[in-house]
Amino acid sequence: MISKSRFSSVCESVFQVVVPVQPPFCNLPTPPGVRRRALGLASQLRVSPPSGQSRGCMPRDDFSKALREAVAKRAGHLCSRPDCRAQTVGPHSDPTKATTVGIAAHLTAAAPGGPRYDVSLTRAERRGIENALWLCATHAREVDADFARFTVQELRAWKAEAEREAGLDLGHGSAPRAARLSADLAKASQRDQRISRLKRLYPVIGAQGLALEISTFNDLSQTEKAKLFDTVRALWKGGRPPKQNPFRTPA
Numbered sequence: 001m002i003s004k005s006r007f008s009s010v011c012e013s014v015f016q017v018v019v020p021v022q023p024p025f026c027n028l029p030t031p032p033g034v035r036r037r038a039l040g041l042a043s044q045l046r047v048s049p050p051s052g053q054s055r056g057c058m059p060r061d062d063f064s065k066a067l068r069e070a071v072a073k074r075a076g077h078l079c080s081r082p083d084c085r086a087q088t089v090g091p092h093s094d095p096t097k098a099t100t101v102g103i104a105a106h107l108t109a110a111a112p113g114g115p116r117y118d119v120s121l122t123r124a125e126r127r128g129i130e131n132a133l134w135l136c137a138t139h140a141r142e143v144d145a146d147f148a149r150f151t152v153q154e155l156r157a158w159k160a161e162a163e164r165e166a167g168l169d170l171g172h173g174s175a176p177r178a179a180r181l182s183a184d185l186a187k188a189s190q191r192d193q194r195i196s197r198l199k200r201l202y203p204v205i206g207a208q209g210l211a212l213e214i215s216t217f218n219d220l221s222q223t224e225k226a227k228l229f230d231t232v233r234a235l236w237k238g239g240r241p242p243k244q245n246p247f248r249t250p251a
C-alpha cells in the first residue's frame with residue numbers, strides 16, 4: 001500500500017514533469033497536446049495544478065471594467081461586425097439592472113498562445129483601448145475560434161467603421177441610418193449596371209476600349225476596377241484578344 005502523502009508527492013512530481021511550469025519555461029506556451037495530456041492525467045490522479053498556474057504562468061492582460069464600458073459606448077453598444085450590428089444591451093427582469101450580451105474582445109490576445117497574440121506589445125498596450133473591439137457574444141467567439149480568418153487589420157477596420165457609424169447616429173433616431181443604407185444600395189446598384197454595360201460592350205470596343213472605359217468609371221470601387229483590369233490583361237496574354245466576349249456567361 002502506498003501512503004496518502006507519498007501518493008500526493010508522486011502526483012505532484014508527475015504534474016511538474018509533464019507540465020513545464022517552472023522558470024525558465026513559464027514564458028513559453030505549453031504545446032496544447034502536452035497540456036491536454038497533462039491535465040487529463042492530473043484529473044485522473046485527482047491532482048490540482050498549483051494555484052495560479054492552471055492557465056500558465058503569464059497573467060492575462062484583461063481589460064478594466066471602465067475600459068470595457070468605454071469601448072461599448074464608443075460602438076453605441078452595437079456589435080462592431082459590419083453585417084451584424086446586434087444590440088448588446090437591454091433590460092433585466094430586475095428593474096435596477098441591465099443585461100449585456102456584448103464583449104470587449106481582444107484584437108491581439110490577452111495571453112500567450114491566444115488568438116493573434118502579439119509578443120511585441122507591452123502589457124499596457126495589450127490592456128489598452130486600442131486593443132479592444134466591442135462585439136456581440138456570438139461574434140466575439142467566432143473571431144477567436146477562427147482567428148486565421150479574422151486578421152487584426154480587418155478587425156481594426158470593423159472598429160473604425162462601427163465607431164464612425166455610432167458617431168453619425170449620435171443624437172439622432174434611426175432615420176439617418178436608413179437613409180445611408182438606401183444611398184449605399186443605390187450606389188451599389190449603379191455600379192452593377194455599369195459593370196454589366198462594360199461586359200456587354202466588349203464585342204464592340206474590344207479590350208483596349210474596355211480598359212479605357214474602366215478607367216473613366218470613377219465610381220467603381222478599386223477592387224472592382226482591379227478585377228476588370230485583370231481580366232483585360234489576361235485577354236492580351238496570347239498577343240491578341242479573343243473574338244468571343246469573355247464576359248459572356250454560357251447559356
Ligand SMILES: [Zn+2]
Binds near residue numbers: 084
Ligand atoms: Zn455580432
